Amino acid sequence: MGYRKTVRTMAVTAALAALAAPGAAYAAEGTGEPGDVGLDGGGECTFPMKQQYEGRPWPLQRVLLDELWQDTKGKGVRVAVIDTGVDNDNLQLRTAVDASAGADYLKGGKSDGTVDEVGHGTKVAGIIAARPRKGTGFVGLAPEATIIPIRQNDEKNSGKDTTMATAIDHAIAKGAQVINISQDTTKALEETSTLGRAVARALDKNIVVVASAGNDGMDGRLKRTYPAAFDGVLAVASSDRNNERAPFSQAGDFVGVAAPGVDIVSTVPGNGQCTDNGTSFSAPYVAGVAALMRAKYPKWTAAQIVARIEQTAERSVTGHDDYVGWGVVDPVRALSGDDLPQNAPHPDPAPPKAPAPEPAHLSLSETPQERSERYATYALAAAAVLVGVIGGAATVVRDARRRRAAR
Template sequence: MLYRKTALLTAAGAALAALAAPHAAYAAEDARGTGRPALDGSGECTFPMKKQFAGRPWSLQRVLLDELWQDTKGKGVRVAVIDTGVDNTNPQLQDAVDASAGADYLEGGTSDGTVDEVGHGTKVAGIIAARPRKGTGFVGLAPEATIVPIRQNDEKNSGKDTTMATAIDHAIAEGAQVINISQDTTKPLTPTSALGRAVARALHKNIVVVASAGNDGMDGKLRSTYPAAFEGVLAVASSDRNNERAPFSQAGAFVGVAAPGVDIVSTVPGYGQCTDNGTSFSAPYVAGVAALMRAKYPKWTAAQIVARIEQTAERSVNGHDDFVGWGVVDPVRALSGDDTPQDAAHPDAGPPKAQAPDPARLSMSETSQERSERYATYALVLAAVLISVVVGTATVVRDLRRRRGVQ
């Protein structure tokens, strides 16, 4: 079973769980890979907060929201958040969460998925579907989508790959069209594992499965994390304000795209908002885009939606790399342009090749024949000039003699 150390914060006498800060996550890497999916968030904040962020967060400033929402805001789309629960008392989530469809798969859990003692799942849900609220510029990317809250982990990382598999099956049963999983394990899992089979069932039901890539990328090593690395899952890395990979973001060939994951604002249990860092908060950014696409293109397959998100990402290289996948997600481009679906992303077509001109022939030196011909030309020209001079002189002499009466 996979275990990952997390930092615990204490506020107002209560033990509040915080997601491990990047440096702590890296130090805890040797505790990974033992079977228990770890939360991918990093950073510290306490809750409930007494304030909201008034301005538009940077991760939303890069998106023209009016253009993004020109056709849909995700109404009718159900997004399952398999996490630490989703607290629906936050004003921006009260109308977003379908508590009747929720579930709690922690040992001894009795909630409907709306208990979140960590705050992690509430942040994830807010990035996807937080409703607009007066006094704050923060809003979810799909602010009319519905969240299906599924509690599967806690501050002790009690969740297992087997309980995550059960949570996925619950999401399928509740009609989820998108599933967000902001947890990972470095334990190698095969497609025939319980989690692998559950992911396959979701994909078979045409559900878009989005998962965080993980936060152990500071050492620069490539490694696969699960469920992100399963075939068909859209694995999301973190990018910063410069559209470059965040240093903590896990790299690997399985990465599909990157999305903002640094200083990310979102909702917390009870009231208010705080900022956090991690691929946990990059994944729901992409899940929100997928929810909008589900609403706009209801006949598209899950694979076609993933392909469009990857194909329209902002690329620094023409193709795929291990750090940001196909590039940093561009929500507006994903929702605009050609309505013809494609089944897989591909490198951009390069500019058309120009027709090469006929090569110019270069001569290194003059041949003997060419030299003789040149001299002959000079001789002919010189002879013509001399004849002209002689003829001209004779004419002048003749005319002078006539004038003097000399015959």
């Protein structure tokens, strides 16, 4: 289904939540009604757009794409994007989206998941699987993967935890191998909740579930968001150009890894690209890596793929912390390791302790015995010099006498 209408995301942002600071990502938590699930991104972007970014965006500049893609570009891997829909009019997504597998769970929704009036889901999908296009350096991490578009939320935060659960079940039914959820709620949800059970069903089907950690981190408080905090879900925080946590990124013990989430370039409905901020756009970066790993390691379990991504992340500490989890994801390292999987990440070995320095023994500058030995040495040296002088003098006297006798 084609693109319906042009929407200004700035207006959407106002409807969702106020910006924390100029250019910062917003953090929407819904309207406060039970079960509301908010989108995790926002920014100023009009679409469709003529603009394409010619250069390679900074998150991709850090990846040796030839090395990343030496084994696979994700062909055959199906990634479900549960979001605001995925517009497939954008040329970089036209061949990436499987509209026949899509769905629309908004009230009154009748699309196949390819209507995106917000632009959020289209950006998410582009980060995962945008095809190369002449004139731009932007491309998805897994540019041969297939996107299953599932429309479950909109600019009014109409999505609920119950509709998200239904969307997850649809993704399972359509053969998703990776599910990306760039939405969250701070409402505490139990594993036995409708959404918790749906996530568990996906994990039981060996699906990698990736979710954004949320954008409520400006206050620095640790708190859990859902579905990211469910056991088995890979929760993704945002990092900046310095590989540090972006200020808006939600921190908590549930964070698995961080990924670029500041000034992120991606596709928009209709045509073109724009930049945005938020953990919404960090999660699909990781989902793209997971798609590549699905293709390269088809026999690995979802837990083993998650463990490899966490274990190979670039760390600022030897283990896990509440801000970037196990570290900032490193796509090439995740794909270039050996073929032996592990089931959980572990802290790096602590550096070996340097041996304790031995105490220095202090002594007098010269002991009496050393002084006597020094004097004896001097005496021997003086005697040797004296013997040499006497011997030399005797030789001179002898030679002089011989010369006189010869006259």
